[in-house]
Amino acid sequence: MHDLPKTLNSLLETLQALQPVMEAEQAQLCAGQVNGVALQRLTEQKSSLLTTLSYLDSCRKQHEAPLRLRAPYRNVPALFALWQRIMACTDALNQRNQHNGMLLEQQVARNHQAMSVLRANHGQTLYGPNGQSHSRGVSMRKISI
Template sequence: MKTFIKTMNMLVETLQALDLIINHEQILLCSGRVNGVALQHITEQKSSLLTTVDYLDKQRREHDVRLKQAAPYLDLQSIHRSEIADMWKIVVQLSEKLSHVNRHNGMLLEKQIDYNTQAMTILNASQTQKLYGPNGQTSVSGQSIRKISV
């Protein structure tokens, strides 16, 4: 039972850390000018924490099988019943909140990608208009214009 409680505590702590990272991600995405390096760093941290959450949840489910128990842990025959049930309630609440905020961040990220795609389209369109031809002379719509000076 002690290792189960330890796993549950670690799960709660990891979800709380993930909450901080996802909130930071949201602030960054709402800032107007997204710092790509900072966003990449946040993405790596988020990915690492999600991997940890997955591992801890797998451990929790293995404990459930071994101890013949199940979430929401209200009917445990243990002195730690209320502690475990309270931790599970926190896990559920944080998971729901993180899912909502992460979905919102995904929409913000899609908007940022659309904005960048539009900007790239405009920049690429301006590059197709050549100011100088291959001979170094000014050109307009593919026609060279030669200046003659007397």
């Protein structure tokens, strides 16, 4: 039975390690100018921690089977208390992740808007195909004297 509490503690520790990563992600997404390199680094850390959580959760389920236990472990007070802490941490991280998702969507929308402006102005030039200057929107005849 000692493997299950150990795994649950590891789950909680990993969730707690994820909190500052997601806080930093939120700070990056709220910044006026997003640092793409820093955001990528945070995304990699977050992905690694989520992979660890997935592994630990599968271990938890393997440890539960022979003991005929299932979360939330109401009949085992120590495990129940630990599970409640895990769930509280999970809920807080879920809310932060949803908020970060909204921030990311806003950032993507701003990037698309900026790209649209750049694409719209891409074909406009100050010089025509003959190398002579021309003004935009107003057709003018050039007269040589």
